[in-house]
Structure formats: C-alpha cells, structure tokens
Amino acid sequence: MGKSRVGLAVHALLAEAKVRHALIEGDNLDMAYPPTWEYGLAELNLAAMWQNYRALGYRRLVYTNTASVLPEVIGELTAAMGDTPSVTAVLLTCDDRTARARLAQRENGIELRRHIERSMAMSRELSAAAPSWVHVVDTTDRSPEEVAAQVVALTGWSNPTTAE
Incomplete structure (x- = not known):
C-alpha cells in the first residue's frame, strides 16, 4: 500500500461522509x-x-506526491494554488520489510532492486528534511482504510460542515 492507495481511501471516507473535496x-x-x-x-x-x-x-x-512534505515543495505547491491554503502534511512511513514486500508486489528483477534502493534513499531524505509540523503516519501492517482514517482525523475534515 502506498500514497495513492491511501489517497483513494481518504477520498472514499470523505465521500462517504459527504465532505466536499478534490483528489x-x-x-x-x-x-x-x-x-x-x-x-x-x-x-x-x-x-x-x-x-x-x-x-x-x-x-x-487531498494531494498525493512523494516529495510533497519537503519544505520547498510545500511552498511551490501552495504558491501554485494561488491562495493561502491551510496545509496538513502527512508523511507515510513503514519499516524496511514492509517497503520491500510492497515493492515486490509491483516490480521484479533489476527494477525491483532499483526501486528498493531509491525507496530507502527517499525515505531517509524525507524523514530528515520534513518540517517538524509534518505528521508522520506509520503504515506498517495496516490497511489503507486504517491509515486513511488516521489521515482524515488529522485534517479535521470528518464533519462536512467544518472548514468549508
């Protein structure tokens, strides 16, 4: 499970709660x-x-992207939106065993090795560079729906009448 699957699960939860949003x-x-x-x-x-x-x-x-928790990327994205959005940034993490297993489900051979190496390097970079106000959510041994529920709770959007 990765950021896209969690993003889709967040979308499903918000839609079920009738919370107006875009993904x-x-x-x-x-x-x-x-x-x-x-x-x-x-x-x-x-x-x-x-x-x-x-x-x-x-x-x-709801915006999903690997590097979107980096300070410079957050600035570029919020500037691109053209207004002053309130940002709840979430970094999804998992242990190395889980990352390898998830990557093995979609890659193989030399591509798998390259993806594992890039994933481990990016994980270290994101953990080191993300601002302290970024929420870190561990996805190890959790379903996309469980992670999405935690992300939605972090946004405070679970009630359709809040934060219009």
Missing part, C-alpha cells in the same frame, strides 16, 4: 519523457486544476 495525484501532473520538472509543469498543472475546482466551490484538496 489530485501529484505524480501525474508532470509525468512525461523527457522529464518536465525544470519547467515547473506540475505546479502549472496544479494551478490550472485547482482554479477549476475552486470555481466549482471546492475548498479542500
């Missing part, structure tokens, strides 16, 4: 080859999408 998978905002990160395409696409959601009255955004 954007950040990895898809600039998925291209050659890579487009140097042009800020993810931020441009987020700005365009959020403008459309805002025009329809949305005020809550």
Whole structure:
C-alpha cells in the first residue's frame, strides 16, 4: 500500500461522509519523457486544476506526491494554488520489510532492486528534511482504510460542515 492507495481511501471516507473535496495525484501532473520538472509543469498543472475546482466551490484538496512534505515543495505547491491554503502534511512511513514486500508486489528483477534502493534513499531524505509540523503516519501492517482514517482525523475534515 502506498500514497495513492491511501489517497483513494481518504477520498472514499470523505465521500462517504459527504465532505466536499478534490483528489489530485501529484505524480501525474508532470509525468512525461523527457522529464518536465525544470519547467515547473506540475505546479502549472496544479494551478490550472485547482482554479477549476475552486470555481466549482471546492475548498479542500487531498494531494498525493512523494516529495510533497519537503519544505520547498510545500511552498511551490501552495504558491501554485494561488491562495493561502491551510496545509496538513502527512508523511507515510513503514519499516524496511514492509517497503520491500510492497515493492515486490509491483516490480521484479533489476527494477525491483532499483526501486528498493531509491525507496530507502527517499525515505531517509524525507524523514530528515520534513518540517517538524509534518505528521508522520506509520503504515506498517495496516490497511489503507486504517491509515486513511488516521489521515482524515488529522485534517479535521470528518464533519462536512467544518472548514468549508
């Protein structure tokens, strides 16, 4: 289980509670080859999408992306939204055994080894660089629904009449 599955579970919980929100998978905002990160395409696409959601009255955004808890990325994303959002940042973690098992479900051979190495390096980087106000949620031996319930509780969005 990863950030996308947890994001979908958060979406399901909020929808069930009739909490108006949008879900954007950040990895898809600039998925291209050659890579487009140097042009800020993810931020441009987020700005365009959020403008459309805002025009329809949305005020809550569930945004999933690996590096979105890094201070510079948080700043870029909130600037792209064009307003002053209240951010509840969550870093999902798990133990190495769980990470390896999850990666083995979707990768194999040399790709698996490369993904494990990148995952372990990114985990260390995110843990070291995330601001102290970022919530750390351990996903080891937990279902996406259990993790999503904790994330929703952290946002305070479980009541559809709060934080419009």
